[in-house]
Amino acid sequence: MTQLMQWDPFRELMAMRTLADRVFENAFMRPLGSPAWDLALDVAETDEAYHVEAAIPGVKPSDLDISITDNVLTIKGELKRDQELKDEQYHLRERRYGSFSRAVSLPNKVNADAIEAVYENGLLKLTIPKAEEVLPHKIPVRAHHTIEGEATAS
Numbered sequence: 001m002t003q004l005m006q007w008d009p010f011r012e013l014m015a016m017r018t019l020a021d022r023v024f025e026n027a028f029m030r031p032l033g034s035p036a037w038d039l040a041l042d043v044a045e046t047d048e049a050y051h052v053e054a055a056i057p058g059v060k061p062s063d064l065d066i067s068i069t070d071n072v073l074t075i076k077g078e079l080k081r082d083q084e085l086k087d088e089q090y091h092l093r094e095r096r097y098g099s100f101s102r103a104v105s106l107p108n109k110v111n112a113d114a115i116e117a118v119y120e121n122g123l124l125k126l127t128i129p130k131a132e133e134v135l136p137h138k139i140p141v142r143a144h145h146t147i148e149g150e151a152t153a154s
Helices: 009-029
Strands: 042-045 049-055 064-069 072-079 098-105 116-120 123-129
Touching: 064 123, 072 123
Parallel strands: none
Antiparallel strands: 042 049, 049 123, 064 072, 072 098, 116 123
16 A cells, blocks of 8 residues: 655755765765775773774785874775676675775873784774873872770879
């Protein structure tokens, strides 16, 4: 059964505006025809370190370039295309190939010499320790000991 819906010109204008916004965002984010794609990151913080995770299946660790400069973490890499089938006609091609790059600014100073990077099963995990001067310092409280006893009369 067909449902009738009242025509709302503002709804259609908003849909067109949303579509136009997407086109312009994509056009100005990177040069036209650029094979680069965005790398999605998860960044978490503990008292001691930042933990960064990125899912990049199919990328070889040797094709990754990870650096940190002035608290800006940069992850670059390239996902190389498998051999393209010459005699086949693709009906759908959604996997991304080419170069990718992502830079994220960390809020506090870090210890760049102690960064650990592990790549396993397509998941890149970085542990970025905070610099010693920004780590929380616990101040121990000493108890004052008093000696209790009875006073004797002399």
